[in-house]
Amino acid sequence: MPADQQPDTGTADAAEAVRALAARCAADADTTRKLSREVADAVRGAGFARHFVGREHGGAEGSFAELTRAVVTVARGCASTAWYASLAAYSGRIASHLPREGREAVWADSPDTVIATGLMPAGRAVKVDGGWRLSGRWGYVSGIDLADWVLVCAVVPGAEGPPAMRFFALPWGTWTVENTWDSVGMRATGSHTVTVEDALVAEHFSFDRQELLTGRNSSSDRPVHNMPLQAVAGLPFVAPVVGAALGALDAAAATVTGRRRTPAGEVKLVRAAGRIDAARLLVEQNADTADSHRLDRGLLARAERNATTAAELLRDSAGQLVALAGTGGLGETHALQRHWRDITSATSHVALQYETSAAKSHANALLGPAEE
Template identity: 60%
Template sequence: MPAVTHKDPGTVDTGLATAAEKVSLLAGQRAAEADATRRLSPEVVAGIREAGFARHFVAAELGGTEGSFDELTRAVVAIGQECPATAWCASLSAYSARFASHLPAEGHRAIWGASPDVVIATALMPAGRATAVDGGWRLSGRWSYTSGIDFADWALVCGSVAGQDGPPQLRFFALPKGSYGVQETWDSIGMRATSSHTLTVDEVLVPAHLSYDRTDMLTGVNATSAVAAHNVPFQAVGGLTFIAPVVGAAVGALNATAAALTGRKRGQAAELAVVRASGRVDAARFLVAQNAGVLDGRLFTPEHMARNERNATYAAEAAVEAVGLLIKAAGTGGLGEGHALQRFWRDVTSAASHVALQYDTAARKNYSAVLLGPEV
């Protein structure tokens, strides 16, 4: 059999960024409705799928596009300017395929054999327990904050394996729709339409080919795929999955404020606040783009990976500060229910609270590497 060749993700344009423009327009038109109903419309969900987010990191031999981190990041930021919840779900649908790539080859065929556009919802935190049985694992548990679970075709969850000596082994388990339940528990004031509900599993048998050791994902060593994006240490990716929608939301908030500050509303104090906010937004955009460049350039040194984690957490901090300044600039009018700015403010505040965007779980543990980091 001839060797499988893979694209260089740094040089291939899959068309995702262009397709995202159409999704952005539709998502912007439905953003207020999505916020009010706490769910994305079927048309927006279909738009995410048709644009190619789910297939972005899927192997070419399975119909995927093997795209780059840079192209994905630009597409997510663009959608985030119109509807951060849509951008969040688009980002996770892409990155979830990357996580699932660590499954055995038979698992790849089970998930993507019929279509590369399968949407996977991922619960990264270990919250369930599994027991080894003949042919696989018996799994039970509850996973909170599983974004996009109400329109996902598959779920990928992390659980601990019972009955072993020493620390419990952590594994990921892939579950087809219908083998798990969903409890609608997501009631955050921001990112309301991400459907980040609780996934429940009760004594489900997971075949061996639908599970892999969590260490494989953390180290980025993929025994079943040679695709570049499938062989990336988790630390290097850092919070890019989650910060790109936040940065898009901050850009959206800046645009909404600038459009609203006309006439007497545009005083010197308001202009100053917008300028200060724009600096923070630009800094966040630069740092996120820098992270994507590190991933596509495969610069997986301790210094680069530590900087990526720091960049994501700092970008989240800068975005929160920016929308706070914009709220002050817009005044009471910016907090009206019909004003887009208050939605962006709530979305940024909610999304920036994600554990992946906290200093305690990211850059702080890499103190020395950050200080002695790579040249900019």
């Protein structure tokens, strides 16, 4: 169903209240490096975790466009809160690939179950009677301190040829957390390291990583659950950056008063605002394309290019806003410096780099495959 025909789930409407609360708590979250339970509960109550969960489990099966609007709204107050909300939603979409018995267990108590995900294959698993034996250590698992379940990716022996990769779902209490997240920005995302030691994981709590990459979901026929990872591109990571940049714009504009309001300052502010809006349009285009379920190679490549281009525009704009505000904007109590640090940290994510994400696929779409 096209994005303009999909009913709203209410998440975007609820996001404004989450933004206001997150903004009030942002300074404390930045200092303590964790979200408060009140903020985490507000994210859950607004419907982020259930956004992509199937209706048969009580979920909303919402659109990419609505979620993107909601995440942008929350990030205007606190980028770490928006990052947590965004990844909780997208983790629910990833969990839709689990076999039905596994999905029913994950969402047995509520479709608002919060799942954290370690996307990179960092552990190993072997087949045993009753399922898999899993061990490993996964870094940068955002929101793990607030999660009910975790999804991690591990290497498994291939039947023939090279090893394969699978995702595994584990409930709270079956992993340990090392507090390794010490980034200068996005401090309260809780992107710590998860360790699993020789856990027995039932077969219905596992699925082949190729399903996520290709978008061929053998467990759900819902369109939103059958989108390849490339189509989603950097949406989970770049949408919070858009909101953070809008927050930075608000904070910088508040400094352009009295004698500081000069023609040169106004031009700098307007230039930054234009670039932020351009980035936002690129991100919204990606969300609309994902909702349209069109999967030709050119659109997939454009989605990756849009995400990385938006990240670059937003990072540059944040730097311009800090330069405009001057020393005052860098005070520890000023929201501008927090947004600037958050944007700088978030845009370092591997999914938002030309070299690792967008350049090759879009160059091939424009020029055709390179000659050998």
